[in-house]
Amino acid sequence: MRLRSLLPVLLAGLAAAPASAQDLTGTMKKIKETGQITLGYRDSSVPFSYLDGSQKPVGYAMDICSKVVEAVKADMKLDKLEVRLNPVTSATRIPLIANGTVDLECGSTTNNADRQKQVAFTNTHFLTASRFVAKKASNVSKFEDLKGKVVVSTSGTTNIKQINEYNAEKKLGITILPAKDHAEAFLMVETGRAVAFVMDDVLLASLAAGSKDPNAYLISSDAISKPEPYGIMLRKDDAPFKKVVDAATAAFYRSPEGKAAYDRWFTKAIPPRDINLNLPMSEALQKAFSTPSDSPDPAMY
Known part of the structure; x- marks a missing residue:
């Protein structure tokens, strides 16, 4: 009788325990097993992802990826999560995501239908036109x-x-x-x-x-093209990881912190030369931030 009465308690405890690596799949499993997440960065994609005066990767997209890392760490209940940095180029960024070398590509990559056949994107963080x-x-x-x-x-x-x-x-x-x-x-x-x-x-x-x-x-205040969305890349067909990444970016973009991050990189002096791009957030991007989307279709924006 005593063992029977303890059984529901034991089962409840197991249900509440953090997921083991065996229970996870894809990128979440990899992160659990290694204790690491790898971010891909660009060396000269100002102001999204580039090297500052001390050769450290900085930028708007790097700030966004940092927020995603925090969310992944919290979701997986990890005491610590090591962030590894891996340089990528226009030619290598998609292959390095696809083959598992890089988990998030933090840059200025256009989200379009052709690329979505190879990789996935989280919510749009910039619109160019x-x-x-x-x-x-x-x-x-x-x-x-x-x-x-x-x-x-x-x-x-x-x-x-x-x-x-x-x-x-x-x-x-x-x-x-x-x-x-x-x-x-x-x-x-x-x-x-x-x-x-x-x-x-x-x-x-x-x-x-x-x-x-x-x-x-x-x-110019107006444009003669539809907006083209930029997004953080991640691996295709990795729903559990994408769910966490999408929730993290959506929350960030909707918050005052998201707007502040944009202003920091696009309307204020940035390192290392203290140049100011003087590019206020467009109405289209304000709308995209209020209703986050990973759509590659310019007509959606």
């Missing part, structure tokens, strides 16, 4: 202001195609010049050979911030 950079003295701030003016974009990009299509559709009479690369295109605006340079907004912000007089430039 085609805008233009111009000198404030030019008195242009929207695409309609470019009517009859000279505009440059980089040859071979989707951006130059978009501005040509926009120009034809709106009948604005814009003269569109091709540049061999981004540096030449920005120089044309800097020297007055073009009024504006059309490109991805975050790249424009970086070029303006690194110029001789960053305060002389502005980035």
